[in-house]
Amino acid sequence: MGERPVGELIEELAARLGPGRFTEVCVDLLGGARREDHLAELPSLTGHDWSAGEPVRDPAVWKDHWLRTWGARGLLHCWDDRATDAVLAGLADEEWRPAEMCLKVAARHEVAGAGDGAARLAAHPLPRVRVAALRALAVVGDTEHAAAVDAAQGDPEADVRRAAGRAREQLRRRLDLPEEA
Known part of the structure; x- marks a missing residue:
């Protein structure tokens, strides 16, 4: 190899x-x-x-x-x-690595139906999983997932807050959401 x-x-x-x-x-x-x-x-x-x-x-x-x-x-x-x-x-895998990889797949390929699993993972204990979840929500999330993105804007981790801000902006443009939630 x-x-x-x-x-x-x-x-x-x-x-x-x-x-x-x-x-x-x-x-x-x-x-x-x-x-x-x-x-x-x-x-x-x-x-x-x-x-x-x-x-x-x-x-x-x-x-x-x-x-x-x-x-x-x-x-x-x-x-x-x-x-x-x-x-x-895989978004519901008990281990974080497969779930995180499934989030990456969902984001890259806009996997239909991944919004609910990504929204659940937006509250995961590991910041890197929360970031991957927000990246997925940016492309597969729907209006009902905006609350999970908005909640992440107050995350204690700066990387998660940045990902939440980017995801919120992408959702706003994609779904014609208001500027402020």
Whole structure:
């Protein structure tokens, strides 16, 4: 795998597998597939060597939530609308990394229906997840999600407040909302 960017590896994997099979693999991983089921695809999705004996194969070293995260990351680089339900479900993942990656997918690809999950994650304990949620809400949120964005403008973290301000402005323009909520 070496020094090549993961995004490049993912795009090559998608071209090799074809869009349908690539999406199936990513959705399967995002849904909790066993790592052994996708050993051939995981090197390209992770950028890590998955040969025998490598620590990335060990669930004690790389917890299962990483598999879900890597599945979502594949969709970040090569989107297919057939993955929508898996991404929406991933927004409710009990681990923050897969949920955060699903927020990134939702924002980049304007995943329909992601507003409710993003609004819930706008109150997540980790600031980086709140920022990702606000970025997603900026592009997938609707009028009922404006309150979550407005609430984040008073967040104790400056990065979250900045993201909330940008999201509010994007929502205002996109949805023709008033200047002040």
